[in-house]
Amino acid sequence: MRFSIYRFDPERDARPYMQDYELALDPHDRMLLDALMRLRAQDDSLAFRKSCREGVCGSDAMNINGRNGLACITRLTELKEPVTLRPLPGFPVIRDLVVDMGTFFDHYHAIRPYLVNDEPPPERERLQSPEERAALDGLYECILCGACTGFCPSWWWNPDRFLGPAALLQAMRFIADSRDRATAERLEFLDDAYRLYRCRTIMNCTEVCPKHLSPSRAIEHIRRKIVSEGL
Amino acid sequence: VASGARAWLLQRLTAVYMLLFLVIVLARFAADAPSSYEAWRSWIGAAGMRIATLLFVAAVLLHAWVGLRDVAMDYVHPPALRIGVLALVAAGLAAAGAWMALILVVL
Numbered sequence: 327m328r329f330s331i332y333r334f335d336p337e338r339d340a341r342p343y344m345q346d347y348e349l350a351l352d353p354h355d356r357m358l359l360d361a362l363m364r365l366r367a368q369d370d371s372l373a374f375r376k377s378c379r380e381g382v383c384g385s386d387a388m389n390i391n392g393r394n395g396l397a398c399i400t401r402l403t404e405l406k407e408p409v410t411l412r413p414l415p416g417f418p419v420i421r422d423l424v425v426d427m428g429t430f431f432d433h434y435h436a437i438r439p440y441l442v443n444d445e446p447p448p449e450r451e452r453l454q455s456p457e458e459r460a461a462l463d464g465l466y467e468c469i470l471c472g473a474c475t476g477f478c479p480s481w482w483w484n485p486d487r488f489l490g491p492a493a494l495l496q497a498m499r500f501i502a503d504s505r506d507r508a509t510a511e512r513l514e515f516l517d518d519a520y521r522l523y524r525c526r527t528i529m530n531c532t533e534v535c536p537k538h539l540s541p542s543r544a545i546e547h548i549r550r551k552i553v554s555e556g557l
Numbered sequence: 558v559a560s561g562a563r564a565w566l567l568q569r570l571t572a573v574y575m576l577l578f579l580v581i582v583l584a585r586f587a588a589d590a591p592s593s594y595e596a597w598r599s600w601i602g603a604a605g606m607r608i609a610t611l612l613f614v615a616a617v618l619l620h621a622w623v624g625l626r627d628v629a630m631d632y633v634h635p636p637a638l639r640i641g642v643l644a645l646v647a648a649g650l651a652a653a654g655a656w657m658a659l660i661l662v663v664l
Binding site: 480517518519520524526 | 561562564
């Protein structure tokens with residue numbers, strides 16, 4: 327199988343370049359990550375992140391044949407050759423396919439990704455009805471891989487000020503939580519021309535989410551909530 | 558200079574008004590187009606029609622302002638350049654608005 331992979335080592339290379347690889351697959355190789363592991367055995371200078379290798383940890387998001395996705399759950403049989411691999415677009419490159427997620431996680435922390443509730447805790451736990459719990463479906467499953475944010479043109483233009491689809495989906499996850507008491511503060515923080523309203527409903531985020539979530543819908547719900555709460 | 562939610566809502570509300578206005582005006586023209594210049598003039602010159610058209614112009618200008626400001630926020634990053642671009646846009650839209658108001662009021 328033929329590969330064309332983005333290479334860049336800031337300590338050695340003046341500029342990034344694409345390197346071609348030829349790889350004999352093992353019959354047991356199923357996913358793109360299997361092939362990448364084999365390539366690294368061939369060339370140990372090739373850098374990429376991975377951990378759980380089953381689409382849960384969100385480490386191996388990259389641009390695969392022009393679309394962002396997780397290498398570990400992308401089937402080799404579905405890829406056109408040469409398989410072109412690049413780092414997540416819009417993120418600063420540290421080396422090869424490894425990107426700097428610093429700004430991405432700054433935005434994540436900015437939406438306060440935890441329950442805010444100063445009421446005295448009940449003896450055992452804060453209960454939710456099945457309906458209240460169901461309101462979190464489609465929001466809590468995000469693994470923060472960055473595939474959506476790295477495919478969002480609005481974020482490419484304003485990565486430092488627009489929070490991006492992943493952080494906004496997470497923001498909605500806590501707005502939707504019946505146990506949270508900071509909805510008004512959360513909405514006030516998001517009612518900003520940059521943080522939320524750079525979104526142009528391009529929907530690239532929903533298109534590429536490897537967990538099939540819809541940040542676009544979450545953003546729409548936040549906007550409606552801001553209007554209905556009269557901010 | 559409406560910020561986040563206000564600008565977003567303004568753009569949607571003006572869009573709804575523009576759509577309604579266009580559909581109604583086009584339907585009127587399709588059903589019964591004015592046969593002469595005089596007929597057209599008396600139709601558009603009626604007080605209700607003037608106010609509706611003036612509102613339509615205002616909606617177009619506000620809608621365009623939010624949209625073009627968004628374009629500038631996305632692509633024009635140096636502060637001085639952005640202020641210049643936005644000032645030009647505002648001046649252009651204000652001039653267009655003043656001209657339309659003049660036509661609709663003096664008509």
